[in-house]
Amino acid sequence: MTTASDKASERAYAEIRGLILAGDASPGTPLREEALADIVGVSRTPVREALKRLEAEHYAIRTPGGRLVVAAWDVDDVAEIFALRAMLEGHAAARAARRLSPDGLSALKACNQALHDALAADEPDVARFLAENRRFHDLVIGASASARLATMLASLVEQPIVRRTATRYARDDLMRSANEHDQLIQAFAARDADWARAVMAAHIHRALHAFRAASPSK
Amino acid sequence: MTTASDKASERAYAEIRGLILAGDASPGTPLREEALADIVGVSRTPVREALKRLEAEHYAIRTPGGRLVVAAWDVDDVAEIFALRAMLEGHAAARAARRLSPDGLSALKACNQALHDALAADEPDVARFLAENRRFHDLVIGASASARLATMLASLVEQPIVRRTATRYARDDLMRSANEHDQLIQAFAARDADWARAVMAAHIHRALHAFRAASPSK
DNA sequence: TCAGCCGCTCTTGTATACAAAAGCGTCCGC
DNA sequence: GCGGACGCTTTTGTATACAAGAGCGGCTGA
Numbered sequence: 178m179t180t181a182s183d184k185a186s187e188r189a190y191a192e193i194r195g196l197i198l199a200g201d202a203s204p205g206t207p208l209r210e211e212a213l214a215d216i217v218g219v220s221r222t223p224v225r226e227a228l229k230r231l232e233a234e235h236y237a238i239r240t241p242g243g244r245l246v247v248a249a250w251d252v253d254d255v256a257e258i259f260a261l262r263a264m265l266e267g268h269a270a271a272r273a274a275r276r277l278s279p280d281g282l283s284a285l286k287a288c289n290q291a292l293h294d295a296l297a298a299d300e301p302d303v304a305r306f307l308a309e310n311r312r313f314h315d316l317v318i319g320a321s322a323s324a325r326l327a328t329m330l331a332s333l334v335e336q337p338i339v340r341r342t343a344t345r346y347a348r349d350d351l352m353r354s355a356n357e358h359d360q361l362i363q364a365f366a367a368r369d370a371d372w373a374r375a376v377m378a379a380h381i382h383r384a385l386h387a388f389r390a391a392s393p394s395k
Numbered sequence: 396m397t398t399a400s401d402k403a404s405e406r407a408y409a410e411i412r413g414l415i416l417a418g419d420a421s422p423g424t425p426l427r428e429e430a431l432a433d434i435v436g437v438s439r440t441p442v443r444e445a446l447k448r449l450e451a452e453h454y455a456i457r458t459p460g461g462r463l464v465v466a467a468w469d470v471d472d473v474a475e476i477f478a479l480r481a482m483l484e485g486h487a488a489a490r491a492a493r494r495l496s497p498d499g500l501s502a503l504k505a506c507n508q509a510l511h512d513a514l515a516a517d518e519p520d521v522a523r524f525l526a527e528n529r530r531f532h533d534l535v536i537g538a539s540a541s542a543r544l545a546t547m548l549a550s551l552v553e554q555p556i557v558r559r560t561a562t563r564y565a566r567d568d569l570m571r572s573a574n575e576h577d578q579l580i581q582a583f584a585a586r587d588a589d590w591a592r593a594v595m596a597a598h599i600h601r602a603l604h605a606f607r608a609a610s611p612s613k
Numbered sequence: 614t615c616a617g618c619c620g621c622t623c624t625t626g627t628a629t630a631c632a633a634a635a636g637c638g639t640c641c642g643c
Numbered sequence: 644g645c646g647g648a649c650g651c652t653t654t655t656g657t658a659t660a661c662a663a664g665a666g667c668g669g670c671t672g673a
Contacts, residue, residue: 328453
């Protein structure tokens with residue numbers, strides 16, 4: 178049921194992706210079209226489209242013989258993903274700084290306020306933090322007004338990493354994140370592209386650091 | 396016939412992409428599945444896959460109603476493409492500098508020698524230059540050993556731009572390119588990642604400049 | 614003459630049927 | 644007992660058939 182566009186291929190994509198992210202399909206598990214079609218409850222055709230997309234986004238890799246299996250991510254992969262995000266999202270922030278409308282800036286402020294609120298209670302509302310955090314970054318990417326950038330980043334924002342990282346975060350770290358967003362908003366208000374780029378890059382590099390620190394096997 | 400993997404969907408992709416790049420399908424032209432299937436000589440199924448991919452690579456855009464049309468690129472698009480290439484290929488060069496094997500370095504040297512050779516004759520062999528240039532960059536990307544980077548760059552290396560740029564190049568400019576490759580090889584030999592990144596970024600930024608200068612409508 | 618609605622056609626989305634090829638186990642020969 | 648080759652099974656790749664929805668044109672009524 179999920180977010181469910183009415184398109185079968187979208188549902189298939191979301192559901193299969195969900196299986197991978199939840200760990201129900203661990204790395205190396207074969208992704209067979211017919212089996213997945215049965216699970217999702219659609220035919221092979223939309224499943225095929227979903228798998229093609231998952232392959233393009235590196236959730237799955239193709240064996241020499243053309244079979245798909247769930248991809249395995251090692252530490253280097255994660256580091257590379259963060260490095261790319263830092264570059265590309267830094268670039269997005271720079272573009273956004275030049276283009277952001279007053280309304281767009283207000284939206285960012287409101288979003289980050291919600292983010293602060295999620296941390297204000299005795300027990301931080303991590304789920305809400307994650308949702309607002311995601312929204313904040315999406316707003317920045319949207320304001321950058323580059324379709325290419327948006328699609329590239331879409332395949333990098335790997336929910337599992339974010340989730341794993343955030344659940345390990347101390348409230349301190351979450352606060353730091355929110356404060357960095359504030360700094361970013363300042364850079365936007367000043368229309369300083371370089372500043373915005375630097376803040377965003379730093380923000381994401383710190384996230385990698387936090388992830389590594391929390392990671393069980395260094 | 397082209398490069399022709401034996402897969403129908405690959406042929407469809409190559410052929411339709413060719414139509415767009417050659418200008419046979421100008422921006423705004425609808426891409427109807429059945430018509431293309433007839434042209435390529437396969438069924439709608441592989442054509443659909445090809446179109447999905449072309450859409451993902453921003454060769455085509457989807458109208459509100461779900462129809463696909465050939466995408467239009469304006470000057471800003473081209474600038475953005477070059478900016479992204481400069482960042483990502485710079486990153487690839489940095490990674491390559493750290494990883495390149497002696498054999499890999501030799502291959503690069505040989506490739507760039509061929510590139511020089513293509514310019515040595517009275518009349519520069521532009522086609523060969525382009526082929527070797529492409530190969531050079533592919534070697535670097537390969538040496539960077541990042542599948543993500545490779546797929547991202549694949550959707551940025553827009554043949555039409557390269558071709559349009561290069562046909563306008565004076566031999567001087569082509570030479571400059573080859574010399575920049577030499578510089579890059581030096582950086583690789585020294586295993587200096589930052590140097591390599593800077594050279595590559597400069598290389599691509601200059602290409603944008605050359606493109607702009609040669610562009611009819613500034 | 615023009616606005617709005619209805620219905621038809623054309624296009625995409627999904628399901629199914631069929632073809633080809635890859636993997637795997639088995640069986641034979643040495 | 645072991646290597647290699649054959650053939651069966653499983654899985655992907657392609658074609659076709661069918662369903663649903665969007666767009667467009669014509670028609671009607673003022």
